[in-house]
Amino acid sequence: MDYDPEGGSINVRFLQADSQRANFIVQNFNLETANALRRTMLAEIPTLAIDVVEVRDNTSVLADEFVCHRLGLVPLSSTGVEELLYARDCDCDGYCDNCSVTLTLNAKCTGSEIMKVYARDLVIESRTPNDELGKPVITDAEGTGSCIVKLRRGQAINMKCIAKKGIAKEHAKWAPSAAIGFEYDPANKLHHLDYWFEEDPEKEWPKDEARINLDGGPPNPDEEFKYDAVPTRFFYDVETVGGIPPDQIVQQGIAVLQVKLAGVLKALSGGTGDAEDFGGAQSPGANGDGYGGMDAGGYTPVGGPAGGYGGASSWGGAAQGGTTPYGATPYGQNW
Amino acid sequence: MLQQKADHDNENRFELFLLDEGQQKVEEKAETRVPNTSVFTFNKEDHTLGNLLAQRLLKNPAVMFAAYKVPHPLFATFELRVQTDGTVTPKEAVMETCRLVIQDLSRLNESFQTEWLGKRIVSEGEVERQQREHNNY
Ligand SMILES: [Zn+2]
Numbered sequence: 309m310d311y312d313p314e315g316g317s318i319n320v321r322f323l324q325a326d327s328q329r330a331n332f333i334v335q336n337f338n339l340e341t342a343n344a345l346r347r348t349m350l351a352e353i354p355t356l357a358i359d360v361v362e363v364r365d366n367t368s369v370l371a372d373e374f375v376c377h378r379l380g381l382v383p384l385s386s387t388g389v390e391e392l393l394y395a396r397d398c399d400c401d402g403y404c405d406n407c408s409v410t411l412t413l414n415a416k417c418t419g420s421e422i423m424k425v426y427a428r429d430l431v432i433e434s435r436t437p438n439d440e441l442g443k444p445v446i447t448d449a450e451g452t453g454s455c456i457v458k459l460r461r462g463q464a465i466n467m468k469c470i471a472k473k474g475i476a477k478e479h480a481k482w483a484p485s486a487a488i489g490f491e492y493d494p495a496n497k498l499h500h501l502d503y504w505f506e507e508d509p510e511k512e513w514p515k516d517e518a519r520i521n522l523d524g525g526p527p528n529p530d531e532e533f534k535y536d537a538v539p540t541r542f543f544y545d546v547e548t549v550g551g552i553p554p555d556q557i558v559q560q561g562i563a564v565l566q567v568k569l570a571g572v573l574k575a576l577s578g579g580t581g582d583a584e585d586f587g588g589a590q591s592p593g594a595n596g597d598g599y600g601g602m603d604a605g606g607y608t609p610v611g612g613p614a615g616g617y618g619g620a621s622s623w624g625g626a627a628q629g630g631t632t633p634y635g636a637t638p639y640g641q642n643w
Numbered sequence: 644m645l646q647q648k649a650d651h652d653n654e655n656r657f658e659l660f661l662l663d664e665g666q667q668k669v670e671e672k673a674e675t676r677v678p679n680t681s682v683f684t685f686n687k688e689d690h691t692l693g694n695l696l697a698q699r700l701l702k703n704p705a706v707m708f709a710a711y712k713v714p715h716p717l718f719a720t721f722e723l724r725v726q727t728d729g730t731v732t733p734k735e736a737v738m739e740t741c742r743l744v745i746q747d748l749s750r751l752n753e754s755f756q757t758e759w760l761g762k763r764i765v766s767e768g769e770v771e772r773q774q775r776e777h778n779n780y
Contacts, residue, residue: 318747320754322762330759334751340698341747347691352660361647372647380649396657469649478656481649555759562752568692569741572685575668576738 328447330546330554331489333522339492342542346490348568349561350476350483355386355551356409356442357481358469359395365466368457378456379413379469380481382427386551387440392473409442409471410434417459425465427453433468442471445550484552484560489545494519497527498537519543659719660687671734680708680726681733689713693721699740705730 316336324331334342361376368375398407411430417423427444428451436442446453457465476483493500494516503509520526523541548554648654662668666686674680685692693711700709708726725733 318750318754320751320758322758325759325762325766332755332758337747337751338699338702340695341744344691344695345748345751352691358649361649363647376647376649396661475660477660555755558755559752562748562755565691566745566748568688569745571668572692572696573738573741576671576734576741 325555327553328548328550330544330558332544334542334544336540337542339539339542342490342492344565345558345561346488346544348565349485349488349546349557352475352477352564352568353484353552353557353560354389354394354473354475355482355484356384356389356392356471356473357479358382358384358411359472359474360403360470362468362470363466364468365464367463368459368465369463370457375457375465375467379467380479382430382454382456383445383549383551384409384411384471385440385443385445386484388438389441389473391437392441394474395472403470403472405435407472408434409436411442411444411469411471412467413456413469414466415459416464417461420461423459424452424455425457425459426455429456430469447550484549484557485554486547486549487545488547489543491519491543492523492539492541494523494543495526497524498539499533500539658687659689662687674724674726677726679729679733680724683723683725683733683737685721685723687719688721689719690721693723695744696723696737696740699744700725700736703736703740706736709736 318334318336321333321335322331323333358379361379363372363376366372366375370378392409393407395403395407398404400407403410410433412433413425413430415423415425415429428446430444432442434442444453459465474482496503503513505512522543544558546554546557548557552560663686668686668688670684670686672682672684674682690713693713697709697711700706705727706725707728708724711721711723713721723737725736727733727736731739
């Protein structure tokens with residue numbers, strides 16, 4: 309259907325690649341795997357976030373719970389989280405250096421000016437596997453990070469924060485990405501969208517010409533509608549919160565999904581008892597290496613009409629923990 | 644000393660992805676009334692895997708029916724029903740599908756890494772070039 313310079317194999321083409329964003333196109337791919345990868349990147353990549361807080365002192369105007377919640381949402385560097393155990397898998401009682409990073413936030417306002425306590429004021433107190441892990445992510449020009457609380461003269465805050473490894477399925481504070489753009493068929497040639505309109509959707513809806521040109525150009529009006537055509541080109545825009553670089557989010561997403569599938573294989577091939585070793589979320593440290601060699605078995609995908617329930621309804625729906633919390637979080641903002 | 648969880652609503656959300664004591668990841672139940680048909684119950688999984696497997700199974704010519712459902716939104720489980728033409732068992736079909744997707748992801752990963760490095764080098768070169776031109780003025 310479309311001109312394909314790379315041949316028929318799965319390939320990636322980058323539009324933008326920097327420390328914040330990976331904007332790329334995957335070609336010759338399929339919708340179900342593309343979407344599974346999107347969902348995995350949103351919800352199942354392990355990162356580090358503050359999970360338990362010991363409030364030693366808090367005379368600020370904000371309630372303990374309020375400040376603790378804000379602390380949980382502060383993005384921390386997740387460089388090398390794979391070296392950290394999940395606290396629930398650790399032998400220790402509560403937390404230790406093998407399964408957590410301890411940070412303290414200690415500030416007291418003595419002057420007449422209002423004092424702002426920022427993410428940068430979080431200090432790592434425990435021994436960490438590397439120098440980066442657990443550092444608050446600072447991306448703003450002032451180098452402060454987000455403001456956690458304001459103090460007036462005589463007010464103080466002193467908190468011991470235990471940061472643990474987790475995934476966004478449990479709480480959105482563990483989400484590695486601030487947003488993941490995902491799109492296919494920008495010209496709507498496949499008619500997966502049914503545009504609402506007053507008189508003429510062609511006139512009333514904006515078009516992303518640049519993107520349509522990256523996807524084989526606008527539809528040819530003389531061409532008959534191909535009812536059995538399927539999308540093969542997917543536009544991703546992965547933006548990191550700052551804890552993991554964007555390329556690592558994608559690679560980890562791929563690895564976590566592979567481990568998940570390997571877990572299914574293991575469970576089905578009669579691996580009884582220790583199926584939980586492969587429960588996907590628990591062992592993302594095991595990278596997806598070594599699967600590539602498996603026999604393809606001469607199987608060719610057939611692009612037939614795909615029926616069955618549970619199909620289309622589940623796409624946009626339930627990216628758990630994915631969307632809602634971002635707008636409300638103070639990432640990179642100063643009040 | 645007062646200890647606070649950094650989040651307060653639901654304390655048991657790990658139940659979404661951690662298997663219960665003694666629970667299996669996948670349970671297969673053969674459909675006795677229909678030939679070559681099984682219903683697989685996946686525990687602690689959701690649409691991410693359900694949709695992926697169901698849709699991918701449909702591309703296997705030996706598979707006559709494949710679909711999944713989440714019986715209840717509050718329970719982290721889904722059921723995958725698979726019927727084959729008899730040349731392979733439903734279990735073999737599911738396993739083959741898993742292998743194929745793993746391979747696809749490996750190919751994607753390879754291409755992604757190569758292209759990422761290439762694009763990074765180009766972008767950094769671009770930044771340097773701009774800085775040089777900037778200094779010339
Ligand atoms: Zn521990």
